[in-house]
Amino acid sequence: MAVRPIGAEIELTRPAMGVRRDSVAAVVRRFVRKKPLGAAGGVLVLIMVLTAIFADVLETHDPIATDAAATLARPGPAHWLGTDHLGRDIYSRIVHGARVSLIVGIGSTLLGSVLGGIIGLLSGYAGGKTDLIAQRLLDILQGLPLLVLALVMSASLGPSVQNVIIAISIPIVPRAARVIRASVLSIREMQYVEAARALGLRHLRIAFRHVLPNTIGPFIVLVTAQLGAAILVEAALSFLGLGVPEPYPSWGRMLSVSAAEYAQKAPHLVLFPGIAISLAVFGSNLFGDALRDTLDPRLRGG
Amino acid sequence: MKSYIAQRLVIAVLTLFGMSVVIFVLLRMAPGDIVDVLFSAAGYVNPSEKQAILRELGMDKPYWRQYVEWITQIFHGDLGKSYRYDLPAWQIIRPLLPVTIELAMLSTIVAVALGVPTGIVSAVRQDGLLDYAMRVFSLAGLSMPSFWLGMVIILALVSWLAWIPPLTYVRPTENFWLHAVQFMLPALAVGYRSSALIMRITRSAMLEVLREDYIRTAWAKGQGEWAVVWRHALKNAILPVVTVVGIEFAFLIGGLVVTETVFNLPGVARFLVEAILWRDYPIVQNLVMFIAIVVILSNLAVDLLYGLLDPRVRYA
Numbered sequence: 001m002a003v004r005p006i007g008a009e010i011e012l013t014r015p016a017m018g019v020r021r022d023s024v025a026a027v028v029r030r031f032v033r034k035k036p037l038g039a040a041g042g043v044l045v046l047i048m049v050l051t052a053i054f055a056d057v058l059e060t061h062d063p064i065a066t067d068a069a070a071t072l073a074r075p076g077p078a079h080w081l082g083t084d085h086l087g088r089d090i091y092s093r094i095v096h097g098a099r100v101s102l103i104v105g106i107g108s109t110l111l112g113s114v115l116g117g118i119i120g121l122l123s124g125y126a127g128g129k130t131d132l133i134a135q136r137l138l139d140i141l142q143g144l145p146l147l148v149l150a151l152v153m154s155a156s157l158g159p160s161v162q163n164v165i166i167a168i169s170i171p172i173v174p175r176a177a178r179v180i181r182a183s184v185l186s187i188r189e190m191q192y193v194e195a196a197r198a199l200g201l202r203h204l205r206i207a208f209r210h211v212l213p214n215t216i217g218p219f220i221v222l223v224t225a226q227l228g229a230a231i232l233v234e235a236a237l238s239f240l241g242l243g244v245p246e247p248y249p250s251w252g253r254m255l256s257v258s259a260a261e262y263a264q265k266a267p268h269l270v271l272f273p274g275i276a277i278s279l280a281v282f283g284s285n286l287f288g289d290a291l292r293d294t295l296d297p298r299l300r301g302g
Numbered sequence: 303m304k305s306y307i308a309q310r311l312v313i314a315v316l317t318l319f320g321m322s323v324v325i326f327v328l329l330r331m332a333p334g335d336i337v338d339v340l341f342s343a344a345g346y347v348n349p350s351e352k353q354a355i356l357r358e359l360g361m362d363k364p365y366w367r368q369y370v371e372w373i374t375q376i377f378h379g380d381l382g383k384s385y386r387y388d389l390p391a392w393q394i395i396r397p398l399l400p401v402t403i404e405l406a407m408l409s410t411i412v413a414v415a416l417g418v419p420t421g422i423v424s425a426v427r428q429d430g431l432l433d434y435a436m437r438v439f440s441l442a443g444l445s446m447p448s449f450w451l452g453m454v455i456i457l458a459l460v461s462w463l464a465w466i467p468p469l470t471y472v473r474p475t476e477n478f479w480l481h482a483v484q485f486m487l488p489a490l491a492v493g494y495r496s497s498a499l500i501m502r503i504t505r506s507a508m509l510e511v512l513r514e515d516y517i518r519t520a521w522a523k524g525q526g527e528w529a530v531v532w533r534h535a536l537k538n539a540i541l542p543v544v545t546v547v548g549i550e551f552a553f554l555i556g557g558l559v560v561t562e563t564v565f566n567l568p569g570v571a572r573f574l575v576e577a578i579l580w581r582d583y584p585i586v587q588n589l590v591m592f593i594a595i596v597v598i599l600s601n602l603a604v605d606l607l608y609g610l611l612d613p614r615v616r617y618a
């Protein structure tokens with residue numbers, strides 16, 4: 001191979017050179033002005049992240065400690081959101097549940113999106129037979145509803161936090177691969193990629209250094225869009241007893257164990273964990289939508 | 303057209319075949335089997351008895367033989383025997399099917415009835431107050447776990463109307479109205495969620511169509527809003543909506559898994575969860591394959607419907 005003209009690679013293969021870079025604060029300010037709903041969603045997500053990080057500070061009781069003297073207590077000054085059938089403080093359990101939901105939600109979304117993204121990148125870049133086979137294999141994974149596949153996966157892997165993350169991430173893989181592949185197909189035909197090829201760069205280098213960075217927009221959109229779905233699947237799995245095991249407090253399981261039985265006597269058992277799930281997912285959906293409108297040029301001005 | 307269908311059918315069969323391998327492998331990876339579940343209830347394990355049961359169920363054979371036997375059985379129309387109930391799997395699955403199919407259809411009707419009109423109004427009043435309200439309404443549907451919504455509906459009925467929905471399945475022949483109410487509640491909970499996706503796709507398709515030249519012409523001719531929206535725009539915007547409805551119908555089953563549990567309805571989805579917990583492989587395998595077939599068939603149906611709805615679509 002001839003000496004690689006490094007300068008030329010940078011010169012020819014950097015799209016959008018010299019584009020004005022705004023400060024982070026300016027970007028945020030513009031986002032808030034243009035997408036008030038999206039910003040509100042962002043705030044909800046931020047609150048959830050902060051709650052998860054500072055759960056130990058925010059708790060008023062030990063989330064696992066039972067209290068036989070105060071079972072099914074109504075919301076009040078002693079227990080802000082009441083207690084469950086074992087006397088555990090609902091508020092503290094919800095605060096800690098944010099941790100589980102967020103770890104499982106973000107973990108599975110990232111794992112699935114990165115795996116799917118790499119598959120989509122390689123399959124889209126390679127094209128031809130490789131692409132065709134990869135697509136058919138992904139069809140197999142996509143032929144089942146997300147929850148059904150996650151259900152079978154988590155049952156076969158056994159209950160643990162890591163396994164729940166894996167179980168939820170696998171159904172995300174084909175969805176992520178589709179999105180990234182679609183954008184790779186158009187990027188692949190761009191002139192700067194052709195230039196990189198003309199310079200004699202190796203395919204893997206072109207794929208990862210020159211094509212991949214430009215899929216970051218769709219990738220971010222994908223991750224935010226899947227986050228809400230992943231949190232919902234975690235809740236459903238935990239509700240069915242196939243999710244995060246005891247003693248971790250999980251929103252989904254808080255709804256299952258006691259809620260159905262004691263719902264009439266203590267409706268707060270059903271209401272609060274569900275509201276927590278809904279707000280978290282609502283926030284990430286609002287934020288993800290606004291982000292998609294901002295980052296996806298096809299929808300700009302729509 | 304014919305070769306297109308043939309090609310799609312071949313791909314569908316290959317996909318189903320791949321899925322059967324995935325499901326089979328996943329289930330064999332699972333820690334513990336039916337015998338462990340049985341013995342854990344009894345509290346002790348008798349090794350020789352365990353071996354006997356395994357042999358009787360054909361679980362002592364190598365995995366590849368178990369797989370081949372399963373597939374051969376399917377082709378003979380035999381779904382195997384349930385480990386747990388010691389009954390033919392088909393005999394157990396068959397009465398569950400109408401419940402889930404009825405629920406899925408009702409949910410789809412709810413989803414379309416809620417999603418399409420809100421999507422149209424939202425597009426026509428783009429960026430107006432009504433648009434924002436409807437978008438938030440639909441996004442809320444996308445954010446609430448449908449099983450939780452179901453629980454809240456039950457709770458609301460109990461505390462406001464002091465009426466408890468029937469806790470066991472009511473046959474339509476027994477009491478039609480009670481049956482209808484019993485099915486409408488979960489259909490509302492599940493359909494609301496699907497309506498959100500249908501609303502969004504309707505809105506974006508309508509927005510696109512409403513910008514077309516022929517719509518401007520229709521306005522210029524002095525046609526009323528009603529005629530422009532319903533007669534001219536909707537016809538061309540409905541295609542992507544049909545796709546989503548078709549995909550959602552198949553994927554509703556995912557949402558039904560939990561909702562059937564909440565409403566205690568004896569359907570396929572709830573039974574799947576039980577069978578998974580019991581490691582009742584013949585039931586799980588065949589139920590999952592059934593769901594996969596429904597998904598693939600409805601995708602195929604959507605593709606074929608395209609040609610009927612849009613004469614411009616040609617199958618190559």
